[in-house]
Amino acid sequence: MKESRGFLRLFTVFFRIGLFTFGGGLAMLPLIEKEVVDVQGWAERDEILDIFALAQSVPGAIGVNTAVFIGLRLHGFWGAVVALLGVVTPSVAIILIIAQLFSQFQSNLYVARAFSGVKAAVLGLIAAAALRAGRGAIVDRFGLLVAVVALGLSIAGIIPVFWVIILGGLAGILYHRRRGDVR
Amino acid sequence: MIFMQLFGAFFKIGLFTLGGGYAMLALIRQEIIRYGWLTLQEFVDIVGIAEMTPGPIAVNAATFVGFRSAGVAGALVATSAVVLPSLISVIIVSRVWQKYKNSPVVQHMFAGVRPVVVGLVGAAAVLMGRSTFEVLTSIPQQVVTLILACVVFYGVAFRKCDPIKALIAAALVGLVAFR
Numbered sequence: 001m002k003e004s005r006g007f008l009r010l011f012t013v014f015f016r017i018g019l020f021t022f023g024g025g026l027a028m029l030p031l032i033e034k035e036v037v038d039v040q041g042w043a044e045r046d047e048i049l050d051i052f053a054l055a056q057s058v059p060g061a062i063g064v065n066t067a068v069f070i071g072l073r074l075h076g077f078w079g080a081v082v083a084l085l086g087v088v089t090p091s092v093a094i095i096l097i098i099a100q101l102f103s104q105f106q107s108n109l110y111v112a113r114a115f116s117g118v119k120a121a122v123l124g125l126i127a128a129a130a131l132r133a134g135r136g137a138i139v140d141r142f143g144l145l146v147a148v149v150a151l152g153l154s155i156a157g158i159i160p161v162f163w164v165i166i167l168g169g170l171a172g173i174l175y176h177r178r179r180g181d182v183r
Numbered sequence: 184m185i186f187m188q189l190f191g192a193f194f195k196i197g198l199f200t201l202g203g204g205y206a207m208l209a210l211i212r213q214e215i216i217r218y219g220w221l222t223l224q225e226f227v228d229i230v231g232i233a234e235m236t237p238g239p240i241a242v243n244a245a246t247f248v249g250f251r252s253a254g255v256a257g258a259l260v261a262t263s264a265v266v267l268p269s270l271i272s273v274i275i276v277s278r279v280w281q282k283y284k285n286s287p288v289v290q291h292m293f294a295g296v297r298p299v300v301v302g303l304v305g306a307a308a309v310l311m312g313r314s315t316f317e318v319l320t321s322i323p324q325q326v327v328t329l330i331l332a333c334v335v336f337y338g339v340a341f342r343k344c345d346p347i348k349a350l351i352a353a354a355l356v357g358l359v360a361f362r
Binding site for chain 1: 197198199200232234235236237238239240241242243246247250251255258259262265266268269270272273274276277280284287288291292293294295296297298299300301302303304305306307308309310311312315324327328329331332333334335336337338339340345346347349350352353354355356357358360361362
C-alpha cells in the first residue's frame with residue numbers, strides 16, 4: 001500500500017514536470033529543482049546538479065534521463081519505469097491530440113500569443129536556474145573560472161556539450177591533484 | 184514491418200542523442216526522409232510544434248512521426264523506442280555512480296562538473312534569449328518579453344515563486360499583451 005502510494009506520487013510529480021517543460025531539457029532544471037528538492041525532498045541541491053550532469057552525459061533526452069535517475073534511486077527499476085511514464089505521458093497525449101488538428105493548432109492566434117508569454121517566462125526561469133545552481137555549485141575561484149569557460153564554449157558552440165562536461169571533470173581532477181588533495 | 188522500422192529508427196535516435204534534443208533533429212530528419220515517413224515541410228512543422236508543446240523534443244517528434252505513419256500503435260512504438268536507451272543507459276551509469284561517488288577522484292571530478300552545469304544553464308539562457316528576441320519584430324513585443332522574463336527571473340530566483348504558476352501567469356499575460 002505504502003509502496004503503491006510512493007509510485008503514484010512519483011508518477012504525478014513527473015507528470016507535472018513533463019506537462020510544464022517547454023523549450024528542451026535544461027528548461028526543466030528549475031521545475032525539477034523545485035519539485036524534487038524543495039517540495040518532495042528526494043535529493044539534495046548538490047546532488048541534483050550531479051544527476052543533471054550525468055543525465056546530459058548519457059544517451060537520451062535530458063528530461064527523460066533525469067526522471068529515470070530519480071525514479072531508480074527512490075524505488076529501483078519499477079520506480080525508473082514509473083517516473084519515465086510520468087514524464088512522457090503529457091507529451092504523448094498532447095501530440096496525439098494535436099496530430100489530429102494539426103493545421104488548426106499551428107495557425108491558432110491564441111495559441112501563438114500564449115506561447116509568446118511562455119517563451120518569455122522560460123527565459124526568466126532558465127536564468128533563475130543558472131543563478132540558483134551557481135550559488136550552490138560555485139564554491140571557489142576555480143569553480144567560477146570553469147563555469148565561465150563552459151558558458152563561453154557553450155555559447156560559441158564549438159564543441160559538443162558532452163565534451164564540455166568531460167573537460168570540466170578532467171579540470172576538477174587535475175586541479176585537486178595539483179593542490180595535493182589526493183588521499 | 185512498419186513497426187519494426189519505427190522501433191529501429193527511434194531506438195537509434197534515442198541512443199545517439201547526447202546533450203539534448205536539438206542535436207538529434209538532424210538525425211531525426213535523416214531517418215524520416217530515408218523511410219519517407221513525412222515530407223520535408225511536415226518535418227519543419229513538427230519541429231515547430233515540438234517546440235510549442237511541453238516535453239522533450241525527441242519524444243514529441245517520435246509520437247508525431249509514429250502516429251502519422253502507423254496510427255496510435257505507431258506512436259506508442261516510436262515513443263517507447265526513443266526512451267528505451269535512456270532507461271538502459273541510466274540504469275547502468277547509476278549503478279557505477281552509486282558505487283564510486285564517494286571516492287576522491289569522482290568527488291574531484293564533480294567539483295569540476297558542477298560549475299560546468301552552471302555554465303551550460305547560463306548559456307542556455309543566453310542562446311534562448313537570442314533566438315527569442317530575433318523573431319520579435321516590434322518594439323512593444325520586445326519590451327513585454329523583457330519585462331516578463333525579468334519578473335519571472337526575480338520571482339523564482341529571489342521570491343521562491345512556483346515555476347509552474349509563473350508559466351501559467353505568463354501564458355495569460357501573453358494572451359492579452361501580444362497582439
